[in-house]
Amino acid sequence: xxxxxxxxxxxxxxxxxxxxxxxxxxxxxxxxxxxxxxxxxxxxxxxxxxxxxxxxxxxxxxxxxxxxxxxxxxxxxxxxxxxxxxxxxxxxxxxxxxxxxxxxxxxxxxxxx
Amino acid sequence: xxxxxxxxxxxxxxxxxxxxxxxxxxxxxxxxxxxxxxxxxxxxxxxxxxxxxxxxxxxxxxxxxxxxxxxxxxxxxxxxxxxxxxxxxxxxxxxxxxxxxxxxxxxxxxxxxxxxx
Numbered sequence: 001x002x003x004x005x006x007x008x009x010x011x012x013x014x015x016x017x018x019x020x021x022x023x024x025x026x027x028x029x030x031x032x033x034x035x036x037x038x039x040x041x042x043x044x045x046x047x048x049x050x051x052x053x054x055x056x057x058x059x060x061x062x063x064x065x066x067x068x069x070x071x072x073x074x075x076x077x078x079x080x081x082x083x084x085x086x087x088x089x090x091x092x093x094x095x096x097x098x099x100x101x102x103x104x105x106x107x108x109x110x111x112x113x
Numbered sequence: 114x115x116x117x118x119x120x121x122x123x124x125x126x127x128x129x130x131x132x133x134x135x136x137x138x139x140x141x142x143x144x145x146x147x148x149x150x151x152x153x154x155x156x157x158x159x160x161x162x163x164x165x166x167x168x169x170x171x172x173x174x175x176x177x178x179x180x181x182x183x184x185x186x187x188x189x190x191x192x193x194x195x196x197x198x199x200x201x202x203x204x205x206x207x208x209x210x211x212x213x214x215x216x217x218x219x220x221x222x223x224x225x226x227x228x229x230x
Contacts, residue, residue: 034218043117043204043221044156090156098169099144101206101219103156 002027004091006104013081014112021076021107023091032094033074034101035065037087044090050074061085081111115139119205119222127230131193134225136205138187144208145188146219147180151201159203162188174199195229202226 003026013019025031032051036044048059055067065076076089091104118137126132138145147159159178160170164185173180177196182188192199206219 036219036221041223043119043223044206044219045221046218049218098161098171100158100161100169100172101146102158103148105153105155 002093002095002102004093004102004104006089006091006107008107009105010108010110012110012112015083016080019076019078019081019085019109019111021089021091021109023074023076023104024072025074025091025093026072027093027096029096031067031074032096033065033067034092034094035059035063035074035076036090036092036103038090038106039087047076047089081109083111083113085109086111117205117207117220117222119203119225121225122223123226123228125228125230126195128197129194131191132195132227134190134192134203134205134227136188136190136222138205138207139220142207142209142220143185145182146206146208147188147190148204148206149201150204150224156204159190192227195227197229200227200229 005024034049035047038044047063048057050057050067058064063078088106088108090106092101094101120135143164145162148156150156158172161168162182165182179191202224204224206221208219209217
């Protein structure tokens with residue numbers, strides 16, 4: 001069965017510092033991987049996706065993610081965090097056979113001024 | 114374009130009552146998904162429509178949950194009778210059907226927070 005794991009419930013980082021939110025996956029076949037962000041009382045918003053091609057994927061709001069096949073990871077990164085980046089981040093993998101998206105438990109990012 | 118709309122935003126009901134959640138997807142999106150998040154847990158898949166057909170309903174917890182998508186437009190999710198463990202945030206999401214490699218991202222509504230007391 002396909003799955004994703006987000007090992008950190010919360011990540012704290014100082015404004016201006018680089019941030020990383022971790023995600024590992026388990027799939028059969030090639031993974032289709034996604035990152036979404038949720039702000040309070042809002043729905044999830046798409047940030048970026050990896051389907052094929054370059055391992056470093058760039059997305060919205062200056063975020064990027066690095067696909068690492070050997071480590072089965074897809075960590076979300078940003079070179080310089082903003083207070084406004086504080087939100088809940090979800091990693092997801094799409095089931096190839098059924099088009100079902102499988103989400104992790106979410107990581108709360110807190111950027112401190 | 115208008116986004117995915119969900120109604121109501123909040124619902125508080127007593128155990129044993131019935132609640133119906135509604136989702137209006139983005140116009141032209143054939144894929145419609147229902148998900149649920151219980152506090153602190155992962156966002157769990159409930160079911161997937163392609164137009165009016167149920168493509169995958171493997172995530173529906175039990176027969177107290179009934180989802181419909183009449184005419185392939187809006188969808189409803191009815192819980193009857195509601196139990197305490199049904200509390201959570203119910204998200205609806207839509208996407209275009211298999212454009213390109215079929216990996217168009219999901220567009221989510223703001224969710225319905227259901228509290229069963």
